[in-house]
Amino acid sequence: MDEEWRSVMATGQRRSSMRERFREQVREDVKAVALEQLAEGGAQTISLNAIAKRLGVSGPALYRYYANRDELLNELVIDAYHDLRDALASASAGSARVRRPEQRMRELAHAYRQWAREHPHRYELLFRPPFPGYDAHAEPIAEAASTLMLPVLDVLDGNEDDDVQYVVRVWSRMHGIVSLELGGAYTAMDIDADALYADEIQTIIERYHREPEAPDGVDVVVNHGEVRGRGGPGDSQG
Amino acid sequence: MDEEWRSVMATGQRRSSMRERFREQVREDVKAVALEQLAEGGAQTISLNAIAKRLGVSGPALYRYYANRDELLNELVIDAYHDLRDALASASAGSARVRRPEQRMRELAHAYRQWAREHPHRYELLFRPPFPGYDAHAEPIAEAASTLMLPVLDVLDGNEDDDVQYVVRVWSRMHGIVSLELGGAYTAMDIDADALYADEIQTIIERYHREPEAPDGVDVVVNHGEVRGRGGPGDSQG
DNA sequence: TCCGTTGTGTTAGAGCCTATAACAATCAAG
């Protein structure tokens, strides 16, 4: 830790707020190690003590940087939420105006699941009831949801108001599969998660896709499979 | 603990396997306290030490009954799985031959969500990736899934083979909503979980309900919203 | 009835953790 200080001093950068920069650097280092521990054994494996040891620092030193373990975890939650948001935004932007909306939806859904599979513990961290000390959960989740909503709404060409509930339902369907997949439920019962997810997304897309091609506007604008009055039997042809 | 022994001896029940019965009793007591701790602060709150203290026994005594903390947790998982299974079976049996299949489906779905809301931490315990020591997860989850599948299959009048994937998808949709609800996501974004869930189930029911009333058997037997060839535009009337 | 086996409880202790307190050293700036 002292070495870093000296090397930084040697390079002769601007002295102002050097301490702050260093402080921020240490906080990042701590989070980096915490992320490794998280990836290895889940949230309960994260230990300030072990992190300190790995950074070559004696235990309580890190309490200068994080008031307690929960504060570190909350930081990880916020970072994870940002990361997921960026991944989704990136996927959404990547297929912005190029392809058909169905394809955009497919890619967005794929990005969602892929992020979860790449960072299972962080995903778990995001959408888990943190009953003991729920500090920074409500707000990030709500914002993450909104961020997920926007691309979906964009893909669905929805009107942002009544469609919110439908988009949440779409999100819930994606989350349901992803969550069970990460939990190992599908593996345990020998089910192909890839195919399952693909089929589900396909179903969602078709469900949506009826709308813009509806011949006459009977009242189908925001139907999306909600109740809204049934058309009686015979409205299906396969 | 000695008191119980003496009182039991005093009642003069059959001596054979008295020890076993007592042992089983203690194991149950331990689990009871563990369940309280679970309900209060989640799985990480469960502590053999604290349980021992609450039972008026000194710490390591409980290691005579549970090899380690994980064994206790696994027992809780298995119990939770049994409990959920019973709740679903009960709901399924309760509305067995009386009502229309749609109503049975509705009640089954309701029982599922209700159990999760009554035992949020146990539900969480069931469907969570237990990365550190996953002992008894794969099998219980698979069996719990089957148990959930059967009533759903029954409600759907499916033929148990090809329909498995569809039932898993239905289950995933229920789990998705329940999981996000327990995670507090809906509360954070001001969404009525009751309505959301009801709508989702209704959608599922309608989706299914087209089948038996399909006018001519075009190939609709196991369609359930899977890809299987699209009918082109105009197959929706609201 | 006696005695060995088995089961169950105890305390002691190692090793991990979180977190606080008291103290020392270093940096920043007047």
Add this chain to the structure above:
DNA sequence: CTTGATTGTTATAGGCTCTAACACAACGGA
């Protein structure tokens, strides 16, 4: 150069899991 803020250290308290060594009660056969 002195002073105050920052950051590191060790010591300590208290919690946890789990093992070891020991004591005693219950069981069951001789």
